[in-house]
Amino acid sequence: MLTQFFALNLRDPQARKYLYREIPEHYCWNKRDMEWNRRRSTRKVIGRIYMVSPSEGDKFYLRLSLSHVIGPTSWEYLLTNNGMTFSTFKKSVKDRGFLETDHSIRDCLVEATKDYQTANNVVESDLTNMLLKDLNELLNLHGKKIEDYDLPYLPPNTIDRGVVPSIIQEELAEDIPNEDIESVAKLNNDQMIAFNTIMNVIVQKYSGVFFVDGPGGTGKTFLYRTLMEILRSRGEIVLATTSSGIAATLLPDGMIAHSRYKIPIDIQPSSICGIQKRKDLANLIRVAAAIIWDEAPMTNKNCLEALDRSLQDICSNSAPFGGKVQIMGGGEIFVKFFLL
Secondary structure, three states, rough: OOOHHHHHHHHHHHHHHHOHHHHHHHHEEOOOOEEEEOOOOOOOOOOOOOOOOHHHHHHHHHHHOOOOOOOOHHHHHHHHHHOOOOHHHHHHHHHHHHOOOHHHHHHHHHHHHHHHOOOOOOOHHHHHHHHHHHHHHHOOOOOOOOHOOOOOOOOOOOOOOOOOOOOOOHEEEEOOOEEEEEEEHOHHHHHHHHHHHHHHHOOOOOOEEEEOOOOOOOOHHHHHHHHHHHHHHOOOEEEEEEEEEHHHHHOOOOOEHHHHOHHHHHHHOOOOOOOOOOHHHHHHHOOOOOOEEOHHHHHHHHHHHHHHHHHHOOOOOOHHHHHEEEEEEOOOOOOOEOOO
16 A cells, blocks of 8 residues: 555645545545545545554654655655655654654753853852752751761751752742732722832831731732732742631742741740741741731731741841731731831
8 A cells, every 4th residue: 555655646746745644535545456546435534554663663763754744756755855865764754853852851951950050150069069958958858868878978067159049049930920910000999008008118128017907808818919929020029828728829829827937736825936047948038028927817826926936036136027027817807007
């Protein structure tokens, strides 16, 4: 059938418009004369080529050629491209661009690493230490450390010169949808008053604690999202937390407060959060422009007090919540609003 397909293309210019698998749709196989004849019936047919495993070598690449080359008239036609005749179908399909090379993978990796490229003055030893430090942090999550394995020694007090911790990089790298940035124009009067008041405090680098009060459906979450995306569009970091997992899904990168701030499960009046002052999470909190805690009334007051004490220690500031702009929200309850 295949050699007669070549013969068909030689004698019938109309057939040269089709791939091998498309020929049965327009021609039928004459078993007696062993040739392809133009189809007269209007009955719908579908042509197919038997599957060939890549392990079968040139037969696989022949099938690949037939699946992409229109109107071949001979074996040599399939082996030739741009005036050059190749010795194998593999070389032919590679020259035609039918085989994927690793160039696309390399380009993908190069593009992905652009976001993580470090300063040009970082020496090789610093890069090695950065890798070991990141690896050690991953091992710490599983109760292990780099010394437990046959790996290079991690120098004490390894410092990432000019490198922003990954936890901060992730916050700064968040995509900001245009619809969220444009949502300021959709705020109602009450939302706009709250938005301008909070933004003014943040822009002026003041500290403040706010409580956004209102029943469900009045647009508190919409206000939070607008604040977050406007601040993020300006290169600021906003930590979004809630008292429940469902509410956390409504905020961009929202997390449960217990998880984000490492609040003890067995909370006591004198408890503090399990945040180490010199770790990356503490650094993230220090550089955050604002902290949002939705559904704050749902949590035990000891949790808020634990966060208050911890932030004062982390930020070395005796003001409430370490002088950070704290935005809390909830339902129809009375809570004092105060600006520091």
